[in-house]
Amino acid sequence: MSARVTVASNIHGAMTDVRGRYAISGSNFELTSDGSVRSGGPGEQASALDLLVASLVSCALNAFRQDFVEDGQPDRHVEIFARVERRVDGDYLGTLILECFIDGVDTATADELVAEYKQRCRIYNALKESLPVVFVPHTSDAAGR
């Protein structure tokens, strides 16, 4: 393995004029993130947990859009609804449930897409022990009345 190092992500975090609200920026984007009301922040914009979930959603959208799509074929349309469920008295992060609506695939293909994602996504593999992820795919052959 080469000893050379590169930078995979570069983020800047800064305070804003609003207590508990932060500007999170990269080279070509800026996000706003809030501390919770419990911690003294506004609790309106994306929380730290929201951003963590968003990272997995973004990666899954990108994977399901194109994995196993044959050359020359259009990308798939994918929509994901994600939630973190936790017991009310739990002191752990929770379980992440990703409900994935993937157009144009059958159940078997959806399962293959999920398996491929779990194998390849570095973020998923870094987090999976502390944030279990449950995939709930919804596909063409299971859809309808």
Place this chain on the structure above:
Amino acid sequence: MRQGADVERPTRAASLIDAAEAIVRFDELRFVEVAPWRAMASGPDSTTGSIPGAIAASIAVDFSGEQTPTSGHLPLPPAEALHDLVRRWGADDGRQIVVYTRRIEEFSSATRAWFTLGWARAADALILDGGLPAWVRAAGPIEDTPAERADGPGGTPASGGVQRTGRPLAEPSAFVALSAAELLDRASWGTVLDARPADVHQGFVDEPRSGHVPHAVHAPTESLLTEDGLVRSDIELRKWFLARGALGAHDVGAYCGGGVASTTIVFAAALIDQPVGLYVDSWSAWQRDESLPVERGTRLTRSNLIDADCS
């Protein structure tokens, strides 16, 4: 993913029947035409007559009880009254009850009837998808005379909890009526859906008790139905509830003005196996109780009882 797999919850096939199937099964079914408690559709009714043999019922007379100083304006009737009603309809002949409305705008009256009958464990009613207009489009038979009420003496009392068709009624936990305290708890720890129009949900500056239950999600029910008044597919319903944070293992509740429109939310959720409790008294009671909190505006707020912190 839901717990309690031993509880028999309503499913699409057990709760909704399309017009084509209802026509084929006509002799096995008992049709009940439910009139709304107030005018909900504009313009003349395009259909004259009714489904042959249909029984007339109404939200105001049959599916609402007497108001009290603390109730909403359409409280639930006593459960015994629903059992008596079903007996008057001739429930002991084994035919399954199908409730429907004349106009698609009145669909919530059918879901209110469905909920009330299920809550009282009086009957597992089906709802005719698309109502009378769908029946007419499917070339179902129509007789010229209007549906009539069945206010004669009751028949043989039904055996407890079981319709003569032999199918057990859904467990009471599938039809949950919430108190104000229970709704507030769900708003704090789960998700509460408000089915009222946007302006009343938002509230008015000059009306202190206008607005919504704190943290309630605005969820008008029109988008649960197609333009033809048909219930949307399971996939579309699932997306609807997911988009509003109302699908999952957490507690979900629904309310409206008087406990009618929000039954459409409860019904649609039941089709995809998502329990939703109904605050029957709804805003008509909440507004009057000065001890209950009111929130105004359109911005969705999060309960700070929920620890969503990462540390």
